Amino acid sequence: MKLLKTLGLASAFALAALSAQAQTNLKLAHAAPDTDLQQTLSVFFKEQVEARTNGSVTVTIFPQGQLGNDAAMIDGARSGIIDIAMSGLNNFSGLVPAAGAFELPFIFPTREVAYTVLDGEVGQGIAGEFTQHGLKVLGFPENGYRNMSNNRGPIKVPGDLAGLNMRVNNSKALNDMFAALGANPLQLPVAELYTALETGVVDAQDHPIGIVVSFKFNEVQKYLSLTQHAYSALALVMNDAKFNSLTADEQKVIVEVAAEAIAMQRKAVQEKEAGMIEELKAAGMEVNDDVDAAAFQASVKPVWDGFIAANGDAVVNAIMAAQQ
Template sequence: MKRLLAATGLATAVLFSAVTAQAATTLKLAHAAPESDLQQTLSVFFKEQVEARSNGELKVNIFPHGQLGSDSQMIDGARSGIIDIAMSGLNNFTGMLPEAGAFTLPFMFPDRETAYKVLDGEVGQGVSASMEQFGLKGLGYPENGYRNVSNNRGPVTTPADLDGVRMRVNNSKALNDMFDLLGANPQQIPVAELYTALETGVVDAQDHPIGVVLSFKFYEVQDYLTLTQHAYAPLALVMNLDKFNGLSEDEQKIITEVAAEAVAMQRELSIEKEEEMIAELEAEGMKVNRDVDSAAFQEAVKPVWQNFIDENGDALVNAILEASK
């Protein structure tokens, strides 16, 4: 009888364990950056806090460095539910919301604090709400940072220094227009292919925030970095809307609270580590130029704003400018 009871108890424990394991919800979180990037730091923080606060009822598996596809593929995956959570540049969502390109217009935000205020406020939250029609729940806007120009030709002090440069650009039409206007030859290349394109001379130059230049090791194939800070680049952290709505209220609260904390933490680290990252790039042999005629660049790119307004209207541009005051 004792053996029978022991066996029955063991079977019950195994069954309970199996049911508990089945009850846990596993979320797939994907981003395109290497594991050395602050996007991964944010992801690990998110994973650890969500799992801890849900007592293991929510699990998060992280897929960095484009393991689940390009930015556009990850966004499509999040919309369809193949991926639960995706983190990507806000510019990559402009196929759905073209007007959101206003956030990445050249010289839109004079400083990070202004960008945070707008993105976290009514204007940014309005864009997040608009994502729901495409099956996405906006969880926040982490930081990619200010975009800067690297190349193999020399420092970029004035707009004329970009004349004739073969420039890799992302899918932001505003930035494509900007570099075209400045006399460069812009070419769209996925970030996963950019290192090879620079190494083989397909393009001479690229623009990315400091952290991306470091984490993707572009210093190995680029000699010069100029701190043009010509556009602020926010990320967007999004979740499949049906998946989010299928969670309990407590689980939804955990997700949204941890996401907000993760964004704040990542932004703070981005600011704290920027000079350290620049020093590391210099130690790797990059020549960093801070002598930039920003006024000349801002004057030269004014037509980019008008082109954007002609195509998308001025409602969001004016809302950002008003909220920036």
């Protein structure tokens, strides 16, 4: 009888432990619309995590800035109010200034180089610096190559930017680049950009093709120039304490699924980009790719010099070495 009672108590404790496990719900937030590939990544992540943990970890997705803008989401992930956040890597450079090297114009000549650097020793070294700010980097999804759109005319040479009121994100490198090219950079959250373009607060903006489509900027922009002046990565981060609170098996699933989700999303961005450009053309945008890349690269050299002066050349040199 005593043995049965002991076994009964053990079973009760085991069931209680399983019940506690089943209550682990992760809030995942991003700022893109639910039509964007960031949402596709999020859904894949949710489904695979839940399946592979047999439901001990569930994921609730909050797209389109439902839990705040990028700064609020990052603060939320650091404090634990949000468990996982996906945001442009530029939004983390205030915490980890060295990450700004990845935002330098023309530093990644191809996507393959960007992946090699971000997934390799250089990127993982930068990722390690996030831990001191309460964040674990799960990987670097793709935002894509940034291109310029405006309502004045095609952009082919650096002089075509002179006098344009250009919306920029909070990347110092991009702010410095547009200033060097004669534009008037104005920082605005992406959630406010459509209205700012519609009302003429700004004349122009730069984003990867997928963002132009998902935010419908073609409705308020006439010209799209395929400048591909900067590769833009996202960062998928998790509250470090929350990650460490999971079991070893659950942590393994989170890491593995994140890597698979990022690989899937990167592939989808590449596969869909040409079709998106055709979609924008069909919707009335005038698209040009006759851009003098060499002239732009020469014009933005001071941006690299400024970054190196402020942060040293170690990361830039490591990125260049990884391309050899």
